[in-house]
Amino acid sequence: MNRQPQPRYDALSQIFHWVTAIVVTIAFILGPGGFGRLMRQGVDPATRSDIVWHESLGILVLALTLLRLVWLALRPAAPRIEMAGWMHLGSKLMHLALWALLLALPVTALLTLGGEGHPLTLLGGVRVDRMPLIAESGIAKLADWGEVHGFLGDAIMWLAGLHAAAALFHQWVLKDGVLATMLPWGGRR
Ligand code: HEM
């Protein structure tokens, strides 16, 4: 494997990036508001397509993120573009926060469902009624994980918006080719 910095991210890293960005955005739009109320009313979440799609897309994000982390260890070195030190540090911190949220979102969702005894309901009729390991763990009782999950869902969209705005600033103002590193066709410099 070539570990020298490449002019662009490799094709697989680009696919992971854009598919994840699209799936996270759709999952956010489908975020089930009033979930607690529906559960108290005895509604079966499997009958609600927004919940089933939201949970399925969220689990897809988890699977993509775990595979992507494996690829991160194996792939060619990421591109290195000349920029001020503080800007480079800022982009690294932003990546770290986005990676952390990509993992924390599904984890807090599973803590919500398992801790409150609600089923995980996915497309294709897949259903996990009980998650005893989570239900019996102390962590499930440490916080209102539904609240935390909703807050982190908002946070990832704000940070991704900032991250996208920075990429467009690099493209249109600094014209340093940062956006092109994540585009299959290289983009305009
Ligand atoms: C990329 C991943 C995800 C994002 C961006 C996301 C975003 C959100 C947001 C913003 C809400 C709050 C909606 C509102 O109050 O209007 C929410 C609620 C919820 N999400 Fe997710 N979510 C993700 C992954 C998941 C996964 C993987 C699951 C299930 C395993 C899940 C299950 C839930 C549930 C059950 C609620 C209701 C929580 C409650 O109110 O107690 N989410 N999500």
Ligand code: HEM
């Ligand atoms: C939910 C949405 C998004 C998430 C979670 C996300 C996350 C990430 C992550 C984790 C990386 C590091 C990739 C790696 O090392 O393989 C990255 C890089 C990148 N992203 Fe995003 N991204 C999102 C949306 C966007 C959007 C909308 C744009 C452009 C308008 C964009 C432009 C870029 C660029 C140009 C890079 C490489 C340059 C760099 O930041 O170092 N991203 N993104």
